[in-house]
Each structure stands twice: as C-alpha cells, then as structure tokens.
Amino acid sequence: MKALLMRDLRLATRAGGGFGLALAFFLIVCTLVPFGVGPEGGQLSRIAPGILWVGALLACLLSLDRIFALDFEDGSLDLLATAPLPLEGAVAIKALAHWLTTGLPLVIFAPVLGVLLHLPSPAYPWLLASLALGTPALSMLGAFGAAVTVGLRRGGLLMSLLVLPLYVPTLIFGAEAVRRGASGADPVTSLVFLAAITLGVLALVPFASAAALRVNLR
C-alpha cells in the first residue's frame, strides 16, 4: 500500500506529471471572476466563499482522469487488480494520492486567493477547515467517476457529467460553512454535515469504484 502511494506521488510530482496544473487552474478561475462581475470589493467579498469552493471543485475535476487513465493504458491497472491488495484498497490509495497532490495544495493555496477576492477575515479558518474536510470527498467521488469512465474514448466530458451532480451535497455544506463564517454566524453545523458526508463517502464509495473498475478490466 505504501509502495503504491509513494509510486503515485512520485509519478504526479515529476516533470510532466501535471502537479500544479490544478493550482494554476484554481488561480485562473479566481482571477477571471472579478473580470466577470466587476472589481467592486463588497460584491466580491459576498460571493468569495462560493467562488472559492466552485473553483476548488473544478480544479479537482480537471485532474481526475489522471487517477486511472495512464495505469489503464500501460496495463499496470491489470496488475493492481490481480495483486494481493484488494482493489478497494488500491482505489482508496489512489484517491489519497490524488488528494495529496491536488486537494491538499488547493487547501493551502485557498487563503491566498481569498485575499484576492476580499474574503472577510473571520471566514479564513472556516475556509481552511471546510476545504480540508470536503476535498477528500471530492477526490474519492472523482475516483469513482474515473473508474466508471476509464475504458471509454471521450471519457473526460462524460465523467464531468457523472461526477458534478455527486459533488452537490459537499459543495452546499462546504460553501455554506464559509458563508456563515464570513457573516459571523455559527458554521459548526455545516462542518459537521460536511464531515459526515466525507466519512460516508470514504467508507462506501471505494466499493462502488472497485466494482466499476472490475467491469472495465473484464
């Protein structure tokens, strides 16, 4: 398991691995929004929680097809499927590697973009907390979408159509927590719901992803 994790991390961080692409995308999304809605500070700080969450979600989506596609093409996924490690575990490890290379950098980078978007200062800890709690669910659900579409030509577009509706509950509670934090209300309730969704996703979705992978490897 550790070997698989290290391998995925090395592959992602080496040149050509696409590490940092998601961050750059996140930055561009958050730069484009003020061009779209105007530079007015009050308006930006009102929509900042939503923009940051949607931006993080889209950045996460961008790198999802990397989770399985390359391994599927060169055949290492077949090896993984026949390895003594259960496929469910392999899926979970790969989702973890995706989170460490995409989700975690997004969480760390988000406050910087919060400054750009005039996010009110009481919201920062909640932005960090909600993204840290929510992005693992995004990676795991994304791994499910990637597993379903791995064998398909033009799988990328289809995957967004399948995965984005699954992101709705996470987005609702995550953005709501930041919004409540920004307005001074108590954001703990949303965070608790967010954590519940993430834990449920982490516990159950690997089984669905492994089932889908087995179908695609048949």
Added chain:
Amino acid sequence: MSIWEYANPVKFMRTSGAVLPWAVAGAAICTVAGLVWGFLTPLDYKQGATVKIIFLHVPAALMAINIWLMMLVTSLIWLIRRHHVSALAAKAAAPVGAVMTLIALITGAIWGQPMWGTWWEWDPRLTSFLILFLFYLGYMALWEAVENPDSAADLTSVLCLVGSVFALLSRYAVNFWNQGLHQGASLSLAPGERMAAVYRYPLYLTMAGFFLLFVALLLIRTRTEIRRRRLAALLAREMRK
C-alpha cells in the same frame, strides 16, 4: 408462478405483448378523461385557472421520482441475479423518467410565473428536481457511451446505486441551503390538509393515467430493446458464417 419467470425474454415478450394494449388503452382513457375533467373544474378562488396545471405537474413529478426508484430496483436485480430483461427495463425507463422530470420542471415554471412572479426560484424542491434531471442525463449518457452491453448494464447499475444515495442526500442538503417557496405535499391523508374533492378526484385519475402511460412506454421500450438484442445476436451469427 413467480416474478422471476419474466427473466426469460420469451416469456416476458409473450406476457408484455398481451398486457401492452390494455396498458395503452388504460393510459389513454385515464389521462384524457382526467385532463378533460380537470379542465372542467371550477376556478380556484386564489389561483384562478392556473390551478389546472396541477393535473400535469403533480403526476409528472410523482412519476419522475418513482421511475428512478424503479430503475434502482431493476439495477439491483441485474447486479444480484443477472437477468438481462431487468437491465434493459432500467435502460428503457430512463428517458421516460427524464421527460417526466422535464415536464414537472416546465409546468412548474409556467405555474410559477403568474403565481410566484418568477419562472425559476432556487427553492429546495425545484433545485432537487433539477439535480435529479442531471442524474438522468448522466445515466443515459453512460448507457450510450459504453459499447459492450453487459459492461454498460453493470456500470449504469453501479451509477444508479451511487446516484440514488446522492440524489437523496442532495434533496435534504438543499433544505439546509435555502428556505422553500414550494407548497408542501399535494396529497395528504390528514383530512384538514387535503385539497378540495373537486380537484382531488381528477388528480387521482391523471395520476393513474400517467402511471399507466409509464407502464405502456416502459413495455414498448423494453420490447424494442429485447428485439434489438435479438437482431444484434442474429447479425453476429450471420457474420460468423
């Protein structure tokens, strides 16, 4: 005699062929009679003539949710017992469900414009129906994208299971996110909350009509799918010769 006998396509084709004309006739009679009866009901003192949209809106919304439930059940049967008819029925039901969802959304918008003063409101019920519609779209797109029919059935079934959980989750998550504008349940067993009988009885009739309409469409579409499978098998056999 058990329901599992219909896992045999020949048996299914025979029985569904016999049931189909009755379902079509029943759907036509109930829907037309219900809609005409509904059209002749008196005007509501508050909503005026717009109240009559309910005879399309509520049955369509009812079927939109229940068709997804039916797809969930047939997907489970396919995953557990590998009956092809079951998988094909789920495939056949999806477009009908998507259209029902769309009807519910559009009639709701037409009613909402004069009543709430807006075509669209980010209300929990409306939003969760929109999400349900997205799930239908993803499900149908996945069926189209996978070439091997058995893999397609497997993948869409898994998607249906995961999607059901998340559709339900979204339904309650949006409650948290915005307060509703939509009225509560249209039909209730508590006598004080029910709507007046003049509207209720035609509504029951159109609900039965929409249900039979779904049964008829489902049977037609499933029979088509079975025939397409047969055709593909025949063609494959011819090619081998």
